[in-house]
Amino acid sequence: MPGDDVDLELLRGSARGFLAERGEKDSVEDLAAMDWVGLLVDESLGGAGWLPVEAAVISEELGRARDRSAWFGCTLAAAALASGPDETRDRWLTSLLDGTVAAGCALAGDTVRVTGGDVIDILITLGRNGIHLFELSDATPKSRDDELLDVSRAAWRVETTGSDGVWIAGPERADRLLAVAKVLLSADSLGTLSATFERLVAYLKERIAFGVQIASFQAVQHRLVDLLVLEAKARAVIMKAARAMAADDIAPDAIVLSAAAHAYTAANATAAIDECMQLSGGIGFTWEYPLHHELRRVFTNGYLLGTARASRVRVAERSGW
Numbered sequence: 001m002p003g004d005d006v007d008l009e010l011l012r013g014s015a016r017g018f019l020a021e022r023g024e025k026d027s028v029e030d031l032a033a034m035d036w037v038g039l040l041v042d043e044s045l046g047g048a049g050w051l052p053v054e055a056a057v058i059s060e061e062l063g064r065a066r067d068r069s070a071w072f073g074c075t076l077a078a079a080a081l082a083s084g085p086d087e088t089r090d091r092w093l094t095s096l097l098d099g100t101v102a103a104g105c106a107l108a109g110d111t112v113r114v115t116g117g118d119v120i121d122i123l124i125t126l127g128r129n130g131i132h133l134f135e136l137s138d139a140t141p142k143s144r145d146d147e148l149l150d151v152s153r154a155a156w157r158v159e160t161t162g163s164d165g166v167w168i169a170g171p172e173r174a175d176r177l178l179a180v181a182k183v184l185l186s187a188d189s190l191g192t193l194s195a196t197f198e199r200l201v202a203y204l205k206e207r208i209a210f211g212v213q214i215a216s217f218q219a220v221q222h223r224l225v226d227l228l229v230l231e232a233k234a235r236a237v238i239m240k241a242a243r244a245m246a247a248d249d250i251a252p253d254a255i256v257l258s259a260a261a262h263a264y265t266a267a268n269a270t271a272a273i274d275e276c277m278q279l280s281g282g283i284g285f286t287w288e289y290p291l292h293h294e295l296r297r298v299f300t301n302g303y304l305l306g307t308a309r310a311s312r313v314r315v316a317e318r319s320g321w
Contacts, residue, residue: 032099063191070116
């Protein structure tokens with residue numbers, strides 16, 4: 001069974017400790033040194049193997065730590081190149097795996113939005129026409145995206161119209177990779193929510209009102225339980241989708257499970273963190289408090305690879321409803 005629970009908890013613990021010591025860096029090189037960029041690349045190509053379950057755990061911990069790097073884009077780009085033409089793979093894959101090249105990943109379109117590090121060297125797009133790679137030279141029409149709500153991560157707006165993209169793989173591979181990308185993005189939001197909820201509980205245990213802890217009020221406890229249940233549901237559906245994607249012969253419902261995980265997380269994570277903000281009182285609205293930026297992060301995650309509504313439509317189409 002992919003991703004033994006004991007091993008996953010060991011991975012989660014070591015990742016959390018490493019990221020706590022790392023601090024708020026925006027370089028992907030130290031993550032690549034941990035072999036995290038190669039979690040979706042075969043060992044024969046220098047990666048760690050096709051490990052979407054482990055990648056989901058890492059993505060959750062990166063979301064929890066509010067990682068600023070281009071790990072998401074680099075990991076998906078490396079996975080795309082692993083099945084791409086030899087010439088293109090030989091040119092870019094090794095540099096991606098060692099962190100010396102940074103990549104972004106986005107849905108195909110005339111203008112795409114990419115989040116990640118301060119430098120993006122290549123762009124991978126996923127769409128109905130397959131997977132394409134764009135080299136972002138100085139001549140490529142791109143600009144910093146100041147309109148993106150999430151201000152903790154660098155964001156780019158890249159125009160691909162008229163650019164000579166390199167074909168990497170067909171629609172079937174793009175569909176599979178997009179499914180994995182949605183699971184990883186959902187895991188990032190889950191990690192952010194988990195950190196927010198943990199901090200909220202600690203705050204409410206310390207905060208005193210009418211001579212007692214705020215956490216002792218029954219109405220508050222009911223709201224905290226609702227948040228805890230939501231977190232547990234999100235983790236269950238995300239991990240189920242990741243395990244389905246990890247199967248040697250991918251289960252027919254893997255794409256549906258991925259869309260369901262994305263739909264559930266995108267639809268509920270922002271509202272859940274907003275609830276944490278309300279329970280935190282006025283402190284939750286201040287820019288200096290992490291919760292403010294966590295709300296922006298999960299809101300942005302909710303539409304980077306399509307909306308919750310689009311994923312629900314995907315579930316309906318694949319299920320024959």
